[in-house]
Amino acid sequence: MTAKVRAVSAKRSGKGRRRAGLLAAGGALALAAVTACGGGTSTGSAAPQQGFTEAPQAGGALTVWVDSTRLAAAQLYHKEHPSVKMTIVTYDGDANGSNYLQTKVDLFDRTGSGWPDVVFSTQNNEVSWAVPAAFTAPLNKGLIPQSTLAGWATGANNPCLVNGTLYCLRNDLAQTVLWYNSALMKRWGYQVPATWEQYEALGQKVAAQHPGYLVGSAGDTFTPEIFMWASKCGANQITGAKKVTVNTTSANCTRMASLLDTLIKDKTMSTSSVFSSDFDKNDAGKILMLPGPAWYGGALFQGTFKTPKGQIAVAPMPQWSGDSAPSVGNVGGGTWLLSAHSKNLKAATAFLTWVTTSNDYQAKVAPGYPAYAAAAKIWLANQASSGYYTGDITAPLQAAANQVWPGWGYGQFSQEAIWASTVTPGLNAGKAIVSMLPAWQKAIVNYASSDGYQVKQ
Amino acid sequence: MSSTSTRAGRTGAPFSRRIAPRAGHGFVAAYVVLLIVFGVVPTVYAIYFAFTNAGNRFTGLSNFTAAAADFRFIPAVEHVALYLVFWLAALVVFVVGLALLLHRLAVRGVSRSLRFLYYIPGALAGAASVMVWLFLLDPTVSPIGFLLRALGYDTFGQLIAPGHLAVLFTCIAFWTGAGGWIVVMYGALNNISTDILEAARIDGAGPWRTARQIEIPLLRKWIVYMVILAFAGGTQLFVEPQLLSQASNGVAGRDYSLNQLSYDFAFQNNNVNGAAAISVELMLIGLIVAAVFVARSRFFDAD
Numbered sequence: 001m002t003a004k005v006r007a008v009s010a011k012r013s014g015k016g017r018r019r020a021g022l023l024a025a026g027g028a029l030a031l032a033a034v035t036a037c038g039g040g041t042s043t044g045s046a047a048p049q050q051g052f053t054e055a056p057q058a059g060g061a062l063t064v065w066v067d068s069t070r071l072a073a074a075q076l077y078h079k080e081h082p083s084v085k086m087t088i089v090t091y092d093g094d095a096n097g098s099n100y101l102q103t104k105v106d107l108f109d110r111t112g113s114g115w116p117d118v119v120f121s122t123q124n125n126e127v128s129w130a131v132p133a134a135f136t137a138p139l140n141k142g143l144i145p146q147s148t149l150a151g152w153a154t155g156a157n158n159p160c161l162v163n164g165t166l167y168c169l170r171n172d173l174a175q176t177v178l179w180y181n182s183a184l185m186k187r188w189g190y191q192v193p194a195t196w197e198q199y200e201a202l203g204q205k206v207a208a209q210h211p212g213y214l215v216g217s218a219g220d221t222f223t224p225e226i227f228m229w230a231s232k233c234g235a236n237q238i239t240g241a242k243k244v245t246v247n248t249t250s251a252n253c254t255r256m257a258s259l260l261d262t263l264i265k266d267k268t269m270s271t272s273s274v275f276s277s278d279f280d281k282n283d284a285g286k287i288l289m290l291p292g293p294a295w296y297g298g299a300l301f302q303g304t305f306k307t308p309k310g311q312i313a314v315a316p317m318p319q320w321s322g323d324s325a326p327s328v329g330n331v332g333g334g335t336w337l338l339s340a341h342s343k344n345l346k347a348a349t350a351f352l353t354w355v356t357t358s359n360d361y362q363a364k365v366a367p368g369y370p371a372y373a374a375a376a377k378i379w380l381a382n383q384a385s386s387g388y389y390t391g392d393i394t395a396p397l398q399a400a401a402n403q404v405w406p407g408w409g410y411g412q413f414s415q416e417a418i419w420a421s422t423v424t425p426g427l428n429a430g431k432a433i434v435s436m437l438p439a440w441q442k443a444i445v446n447y448a449s450s451d452g453y454q455v456k457q
Numbered sequence: 458m459s460s461t462s463t464r465a466g467r468t469g470a471p472f473s474r475r476i477a478p479r480a481g482h483g484f485v486a487a488y489v490v491l492l493i494v495f496g497v498v499p500t501v502y503a504i505y506f507a508f509t510n511a512g513n514r515f516t517g518l519s520n521f522t523a524a525a526a527d528f529r530f531i532p533a534v535e536h537v538a539l540y541l542v543f544w545l546a547a548l549v550v551f552v553v554g555l556a557l558l559l560h561r562l563a564v565r566g567v568s569r570s571l572r573f574l575y576y577i578p579g580a581l582a583g584a585a586s587v588m589v590w591l592f593l594l595d596p597t598v599s600p601i602g603f604l605l606r607a608l609g610y611d612t613f614g615q616l617i618a619p620g621h622l623a624v625l626f627t628c629i630a631f632w633t634g635a636g637g638w639i640v641v642m643y644g645a646l647n648n649i650s651t652d653i654l655e656a657a658r659i660d661g662a663g664p665w666r667t668a669r670q671i672e673i674p675l676l677r678k679w680i681v682y683m684v685i686l687a688f689a690g691g692t693q694l695f696v697e698p699q700l701l702s703q704a705s706n707g708v709a710g711r712d713y714s715l716n717q718l719s720y721d722f723a724f725q726n727n728n729v730n731g732a733a734a735i736s737v738e739l740m741l742i743g744l745i746v747a748a749v750f751v752a753r754s755r756f757f758d759a760d
Contacts, residue, residue, distance in 0.1 A: 098703070103724035129727070219614070221706045271614070273706065277597040278612045420707035428614040428708075446528040450726055 051141035051165065052134075058343040061085040062351060065101070065116040067093025070171075070334070073120075073361045077354055084347055093122040093334070101126065105135050108341075115341040117348040118355075120171065122334045124159035127167040128412035130337060137340040140166040143349050151357065153401055156371040159410045160335060162241070169356045171334035172368030173376075174293035175400035176226050179301065182313040182390045184213075184288050192289075195321040196231075199289075200259050206288060207266035215289045217270040217279070218260050218427065221416035222331045226291055229329030229408045230317055231256035235444060238409025244448050245456040248441040255320065257433040264427070271427045274300060291317060293331035294369040294397055302388060303367075314393040317400060327405040333371065369397060376401075413447040500740070506733030520734035524722065527731075529712045536623065536713050541691045543627040548687050549680060552635050556642030556676075557668050572640055579636040586633040587697055591704045594625065617701065617709040626697045634690075638683050645679040646672060681754040689743040695720070715739060 062084060064074045074088045094101050101121055108114040115135070130136040139160075140149055149157070152170060160168035178199075180192060188210065193199040203215040218227065228235060233253035237245040247253075263269035272279040274290075284305040290296065297314070301307040317328040336356055342348045355361055362375035363382065370376040380394045422443040426436045441457070448455050510516045524530060555575070562568040578586055592598055595613040596605040610616040617625065649672060657667050673680075698710035698717060712718055715735055723732035751757065 099725055106724060106727065133727075221708075272612055273614075276613060277595055281597050414707075417707040417711060420705075421709075421711045424614065424708045425619050428612070429618055450527060450529075452726075 050143055051138035052340050054345060055341050055343050057345060059347075060344060061087045062118070062344050062347045063087045063089065063116045064351065065089045065091055065119040067091065067095065067120060067122060067334075069093075069367060070120045070355075072365055073355050076361055076365060077351055080360065084351070089116065093120060094126070095122045102129050102133075105130070105133060109133065109135075115339045117339050117342040117344055118352050119337045119339070120334055120355075121337065122332055123414075124170070124333055124335050125410040125412060125414075126335060126337060127160055127162055128410065131162050131167050134340055135337070136167040137338045137342070137345075138165045138167060139169065139338060139352075143338070143345070144169075144353060148353060148357065151372055151374055153371055153373045153376065155404075155406075156333075158406075159333075168335040168337045169352065170371035171336055171356060172295070172366060173371050173401055174295055174331045174333040174368065175397070175404050176230055176291060176293050176317050176329040176331065177396050177400050178289060178291050178315040178317050179287075179296050180289040180313055180315060181287060181307075181311050183311045190288075192315045193318050194316075196256070196259060196318045197321055199318045200262060202289075203263040203268040204266055207263075207268045210288075211267065213268065213286045213288045214270050214283055215263060215268045216291050217272065217274050217283075218264060218433075219270055219272040219276070219279070219424070220274060221420040221424070222293075223423075224415060224419045225329045225331045225408075226293070227256050227260060227329065228253060229405055230291075230327055231320070232327050232405050232407060234407060235440070236408045236411065236415050238411050239456075240454075242452055243454045243456070244409070244411055244444075246441055246444045246448070247457060248437045248444070253437060254434055257437055261432045261434055264433075275304065280304065293329075294400070295332075295367060297383070297389065297393070298367045309388045310390055312389055313391045314389065314396045316396045317403075326399075326403045328400045328403045329408070330404045333368070369401070411448065411453065412451045413444070413453070415444070418443050418447055503733040503736050503740075506730050507737040510730055516730075520730045521738065524718075524731045524734045524738075527718070527722075529718050529721070530715075533712065533715045533718045537692055537694055537715055539623045540626055540694060540714075541688065543623050544630055544691050545684060545687060547627050547631050548635060548638065549684065551631065552638045552642055552683065553673065553676065553680065555635075555639050556646060557672060559639065559643050560646040560672075561664065568643075572643060575636040575639045577636065578632050579634060581633070584696055584700060587629055587700045590625075590629045590632070591700065613705065614708060617705055619709065622698070622701075622709060622713065625701075626694065629697050630691075630694075634687075638687075641683070642676060642679060645676055649675050677754060678756060681750050681756055685747045685750050688746050692739050692742055 064086060066074050066088065068090055070093070071088065071090055074086065078084065078086045078088070092098050092100050101119060105115065127136060137143060140146065149166065153173060156170040156173060157166060157168075160166050160170065178192070185192060190202060190205075191198070193202050199215065206213050206215055217223075220226075224233075224235065231252050233256060234245065234247045234250055235253065237247075239245055260269060264271060270279060270283050272283065274292075274296075284307075287305075287307075290300075292300070297312065301312045316326070319326050336352055338345075338348055338352050357372045357375060359375055359378055362370040362372055363378035366375075366379065370379050380397065383389065384392070384394055419440065422440050423433065423436050426439075427433065445455050445457060507520055508515060508517065510520075559568045559571055559575075562571065581589070593601060594605075594616055596602045596610055596616065597613070599605060605616060653671060654667065657671050662670070693716050694714040695716040698713035699720075700710075702708075702710035702713070702717075710717075712721060716739070719732040719735040719739075722728045722735065
């Protein structure tokens with residue numbers, strides 16, 4: 001069980017929004033490294049153009065907090081830059097809304113010391129508390145040059161923006177796509193579904209013709225982000241700094257909920273978490289299709305399930321027929337935060353720039369789809385040349401990166417935790433998701449209110 | 458040799474008489490320092506927080522009313538109350554029962570190994586022993602998986618349904634915590650004079666009657682002591698639901714107990730004052746229940 005939990009936290013990291021375009025900025029990478037390393041040597045006192053008051057720059061070891069997956073990044077940096085003194089600390093990466101970072105920062109605020117210089121988080125809603133707490137440093141006010149920041153995929157850094165100021169950098173994108181087993185599809189003569197209607201029909205067909213095989217899983221905490229988000233369900237419309245609109249019973253929500261209910265009843269939609277031991281044991285070898293984020297390929301099929309190469313392929317997420325613009329969901333996608341308390345801003349900024357943009361890490365080592373566009377291009381080429389996947393994975397992933405529905409926001413409350421404690425127990429007890437939508441709404445409203453949100457229903 | 462020892466003895470006597478109280482104070486002082494630093498100061502600090510707001514202004518009972526009005530408060534109270542019923546009942550019945558059984562077995566000499574066996578889980582650190590249970594409760598990997606499947610639970614998710622939690626936490630808490638109490642009760646039973654037991658036997662009392670009319674009444678104070686401490690510990694339920702919540706990715710055990718709610722207030726909602734209000738409430742409940750039990754059982758009466 002523990003190992004599985006660890007695996008989940010380690011793997012939560014993709015996420016995507018807008019376009020993976022702006023690839024032209026390839027050269028910006030080298031430029032970025034140079035500017036960051038040679039940048040202004042501000043020793044001490046306030047630098048008002050940076051948008052915050054620096055701590056006295058005493059130097060010393062650079063403290064970096066990472067989750068177990070990103071440990072490789074910090075270690076690689078240390079290896080490539082042996083002169084930089086580093087203290088690398090691993091923590092749970094705030095996976096599944098664990099709040100560890102916020103908890104610790106709150107305690108450090110009380111004691112007045114101990115903050116890490118740079119932190120990786122698997123969550124992309126950290127700025128919702130870290131900005132009011134004055135923990136994160138603004139990055140686009142002088143710390144990191146605009147030319148570097150322009151290299152991110154369009155909208156990738158949206159979760160980091162507060163009133164036009166950038167407070168974190170996106171590590172990777174986690175746009176959802178339709179993963180499928182092309183060998184099985186071919187053998188059974190099935191077409192890859194382009195619409196949710198076709199997807200549902202195929203699911204029912206599989207139930208009749210090949211019972212035991214799966215067309216998806218709805219047992220994870222991020223189920224709403226794969227399915228409800230893609231269906232444009234307005235459960236999480238963050239409309240302001242402390243404002244949210246919640247409506248889980250609109251047609252956009254119920255159509256997806258009843259699709260899931262139908263397939264769950266047919267037993268072609270699993271209700272176990274893809275990282276659970278029973279899924280690994282009973283279902284991992286019986287996946288025909290699996291809608292999910294970009295990181296499913298490396299983390300799940302290749303890493304956890306050890307699916308042999310030459311089977312897994314990627315198709316665009318199905319759409320509702322009649323919908324004008326395609327929409328996909330998004331599951332995570334980590335962020336990097338720079339502490340405003342850092343006594344080592346120069347070294348911290350250099351590390352932050354390297355870890356988010358360098359080909360050495362992002363393009364060659366990182367398991368998730370890099371948010372930095374130039375790195376993503378090489379990353380995709382590497383994935384394609386690895387020969388693990390069949391067919392073209394680049395086009396569907398790149399397209400999906402532009403199609404993440406922008407109506408689902410990044411609030412302080414964890415939508416994943418709310419779904420897990422409200423809907424999943426009902427699913428385990430055999431209740432229909434449609435029947436639980438009002439309870440889901442009530443829970444979101446409750447948690448949002450307790451975090452001080454003004455809630456509109 | 459003898460002269461040295463005499464001298465030592467001669468100077469030793471006044472020395473020890475002069476030093477003994479001081480040594481005693483020294484030993485107690487070490488504890489008192491720890492008690493003040495980790496017990497009294499935090500308690501006073503919490504009470505201060507509970508009656509002030511983030512700006513350190515006195516706010517009366519508003520933290521208490523705000524905490525009680527939170528949507529998670531009433532469910533948490535219900536959860537903890539239900540858990541306490543199961544936990545205290547299980548503790549009293551099984552600990553006393555097993556201790557009596559052990560005491561009977563004492564004659565046959567099996568009890569020493571059994572006592573050790575009961576105590577082992579308690580020797581594991583709290584969180585570690587809860588982790589063991591997370592394995593036990595997952596039918597896929599559990600050594601008792603066949604039993605769980607026979608009961609109709611095929612997945613971890615089915616087993617940790619909200620209705621099962623109070624019983625599950627009781628099982629975990631009993632397994633981790635009861636061993637120590639069994640050993641304590643056993644020791645208490647050893648203190649019962651054999652004369653009394655022999656007299657009972659001569660009067661024709663069987664094992665059942667001896668237990669009910671002699672041993673259990675004589676154990677009363679230890680049972681009360683156990684209930685007071687277990688009650689205080691039980692209201693502070695935290696590790697079991699928190700770990701289960703992490704292991705199940707938040708499906709079960711999130712916001713389950715009052716202590717978790719206090720933790721959420723402090724670190725999720727950034728409301729240390731509300732968190733302190735809940736912890737003060739827990740302390741008051743513990744104190745009141747202890748007072749009632751002490752008064753009703755004449756706990757401090759000399760025999």
